[in-house]
Amino acid sequence: MAEVRVEHLSKRFGATTVLPDVTLTVRDGEFFTIVGPSGCGKSTLLQLLAGLDRPTSGRILFDGVDVTGLEPRERDVALVFQSYALYPHMTVRDNLSFPLRVTRRRTGFDRQRIEGEVLRVAGLLGLEPLLNRWPRELSGGQRQRVALGRALIRQPRLFLLDEPLSNLDAQLRAVMRAELRHLHDRLGTTMIYVTHDQTEAMTLSDRVGVLDRGVVQQIGPPQELYDQPSNLFVARFIGYPPINILDGEIRDGRLRMGVLNLPPSAAAGGDRLHDGTRVTVGIRPEHVLVMSGDGPDVVPHEEGRRVVGVVRLLEYTGSQTWGVVEVDQAGKGIMMIGGVQAGDSLRPGQSVSVSITGAPHHLFDVDTGLHLGGA
8 A cells, every 4th residue: 555645746748737736645545536627637647646757847755755756667556547458369367467477587476376366356356257258258347357457466555547437338337436446445555546527536535636727626525525615616527417606796685696695694604795795606406496386385485595497408317307497697597407396297498486495505706716605
């Protein structure tokens, strides 16, 4: 296992700065995920950790030892990529044993010990029945398990995984997420995982680092990122369906968003803002109720928590139906997403009521995007 510390790491390609100044710590034995949109620099950061590229400036430390100048083979790390990169002319057994066979002179492993390691890893990953098969005879999930096994067999102190599940279908990704998490719990090895998929980040990780344009926006446990986003980018990126974003202003002791208005205390930190303060308001979809116009008066209209809108899209996710509703905010139409009231049968084009519950919402600075409220 290893603690990984990155200190003021930067990377430039010509005139383009991909990573301006990254500082973070991955704890010993942690499953740490770096998540962000395509092109944000997360794969570049992983390559720097692996030693496949050199930083422009800054340091990388494993267990307090500076490894910035070391070659990949000297860092004792294992990489798993989205492309399985299995040797097509080798069986599963030979693919698994390959890393040990090429280092036999250095490690002193004989054939019997190598076979024992192959069986150990195959047992961990459920590959025993597949050992004599060729890669072309395997499913996508089986190939990914072999790729993981080939990394595991070396018993590295650090695993680096670069979008390893992105080539799998949705159902298989869910299965492999569970297998990866179970594997980490059994091994306790430090794992750094890169993905653009926030679902993977939220379900797999002990902690998550959110990256945007090469800058770490926030690091924390998944639930903390969802409940306490440090800025507007994190609030938008983490969570599905995505958070509702509205323009707001503190006026006459109320948080006003067009025809909607709430007491300032409805948003964390709102009661500390003075009249005339303009804010960006974030409201999670689970705190928005979409119901037919003749539905029960769950939230009194006079509280300013309800607005009329038109259904533009319905999304069925099994246990919940989400409605995308166009509402008027200060003369312009905006889309809000909320849960459809149980029992309501809505259709696109239908007029509905959209109600805001009393749960704490989020306020962000209109200029910086920073969160204005406390936890």
